[in-house]
Amino acid sequence: MQGSILIMVLWMIMLGLILVTAIATNVRLSAMTVIHHQEALRDWSAILEAVNKAHMELVIDKMPKIKADRTSLYNRESEENRFDGRPISLSYRVPEGISVRIYNLSGKINIARLDQNKLTRLLEQQLGEGNKKIPELVDAWFDWIDADNLKRLNGAEAAYYKKEHMGYEPRNGAFVSVDEILWIKGFDEVFADIDVNSVFTLWGNVSGAVNPDVATRETLLMLPGMNEMLADKLIKVRKNHHFKNMADVSVYLSPLAAAQLTGWFIFQKSSYYAIVVYPNSIEEKSKKFQTIYAYREEVRVANASQKPLILRVTPYAKIIIEH
Numbered sequence: 001m002q003g004s005i006l007i008m009v010l011w012m013i014m015l016g017l018i019l020v021t022a023i024a025t026n027v028r029l030s031a032m033t034v035i036h037h038q039e040a041l042r043d044w045s046a047i048l049e050a051v052n053k054a055h056m057e058l059v060i061d062k063m064p065k066i067k068a069d070r071t072s073l074y075n076r077e078s079e080e081n082r083f084d085g086r087p088i089s090l091s092y093r094v095p096e097g098i099s100v101r102i103y104n105l106s107g108k109i110n111i112a113r114l115d116q117n118k119l120t121r122l123l124e125q126q127l128g129e130g131n132k133k134i135p136e137l138v139d140a141w142f143d144w145i146d147a148d149n150l151k152r153l154n155g156a157e158a159a160y161y162k163k164e165h166m167g168y169e170p171r172n173g174a175f176v177s178v179d180e181i182l183w184i185k186g187f188d189e190v191f192a193d194i195d196v197n198s199v200f201t202l203w204g205n206v207s208g209a210v211n212p213d214v215a216t217r218e219t220l221l222m223l224p225g226m227n228e229m230l231a232d233k234l235i236k237v238r239k240n241h242h243f244k245n246m247a248d249v250s251v252y253l254s255p256l257a258a259a260q261l262t263g264w265f266i267f268q269k270s271s272y273y274a275i276v277v278y279p280n281s282i283e284e285k286s287k288k289f290q291t292i293y294a295y296r297e298e299v300r301v302a303n304a305s306q307k308p309l310i311l312r313v314t315p316y317a318k319i320i321i322e323h
Helices: 002-062 116-127 134-145 158-163 178-183 217-222 228-238 246-250 255-261
Strands: 084-087 098-104 272-279 289-300 309-322
Touching: 002 098, 002 272, 002 289, 084 309, 116 134, 116 217, 217 228, 217 309, 246 255, 272 309
Parallel strands: none
Antiparallel strands: 084 098, 098 272, 272 289, 289 309
């Protein structure tokens, strides 16, 4: 009898220990969750603070430039190209551990402004001149955005997408996002290895051309006559030199490349920008090019008397950065 009681007592002690351990584990996990949640909130607060200061920076940039010493808040005369996606220091200090990059969207191709000729040239750069798929791709592109449901010779209208069980139909109107081009027949394969948001935009220039002063590397590589060596050369040169016209750029190009790129470059900057903010702890300094996920906001800043107009916010956007 006493042996049975002892065994029961031991069992009760064991059960008690298990219960205490389980409760302690749950308490520990809850505490860790709270800590991580607090850290996430601090990061988010720091990111939003940096975004607001980036807004102020863009407004300051629209103010009349004056000649002053380097400590002046408004002295940006020697920084023509700083909104090209490089990490920048703002006039007002951002929270420690946060990186800010600002892209002038004249450095990306405005898909809303691409005509048939320019789209064909872009596809030739990707697929090779004379590729038989190009006429089909061009027709499918314009079938997607034209206002009717009449299929072009090599195109694709609602019947095709229904037959292929795509679950959607052509827009029959203007693009509402850059990612939408991957829904068009064949373009998911053409741009399979390309981050389209690094190349294209919905805002910016009134033509399909780009500004070489601030163009992303991915955009430069999309252009006819361009290759990695030329793209890297232009990016290196523009860090200390402002391209004012095609003659400035042609100095660094072969005659053939210059001829192919004529018509693709403009030399005015846009009032549209992309602001990218992220904790710099996610950067891998050992990599020249790196894909990260960051807060991205596209804005329009018309002049210094108006606050930035927010066009689109992507809290977790895929970004390619260069160190």
